[in-house]
Amino acid sequence: MTEDRARLGALPTTYPRIFADGPLTWGFEHGDGWSELVAALCANLNEILESEPGASMGVKQVKEKFGTLRFYYRLNGANDKVAKRVRHAVDLAEKASGCICERCGCLAKLRAEAGWWSTLCPSCRTDST
Numbered sequence: 001m002t003e004d005r006a007r008l009g010a011l012p013t014t015y016p017r018i019f020a021d022g023p024l025t026w027g028f029e030h031g032d033g034w035s036e037l038v039a040a041l042c043a044n045l046n047e048i049l050e051s052e053p054g055a056s057m058g059v060k061q062v063k064e065k066f067g068t069l070r071f072y073y074r075l076n077g078a079n080d081k082v083a084k085r086v087r088h089a090v091d092l093a094e095k096a097s098g099c100i101c102e103r104c105g106c107l108a109k110l111r112a113e114a115g116w117w118s119t120l121c122p123s124c125r126t127d128s129t
């Protein structure tokens with residue numbers, strides 16, 4: 001297991017309030033390059049939830065789709081302001097994933113090749129073709 005994978009695997013234990021439904025059924029279904037982005041998002045969400053003691057959150061699925069990050073969750077008992085902040089944090093991370101190489105975490109561009117969308121830096125893109 002890589003250091004990035006271990007870091008991702010520890011997130012449900014580190015943030016039990018975000019992963020209230022337990023660890024992800026299929027794990028983190030994306031490349032290691034996004035591990036820092038996902039860890040930062042979880043830290044951010046945890047901070048938002050701290051302002052709303054009655055809210056509960058469960059992350060359903062975290063994966064790559066059409067070259068960018070998808071972060072699926074449920075949120076209960078949060079007021080509109082908190083719900084909006086959570087949505088904004090997730091949106092931002094999903095958009096940012098389109099500039100971060102999914103494999104190595106370097107600056108990258110979202111691009112379609114032969115109809116297949118991916119976010120990879122030039123050197124990872126060369127490796128994969």
Ligand SMILES: [Zn+2]
Nearest residue numbers: 101104121124
């Ligand atoms: Zn790369």
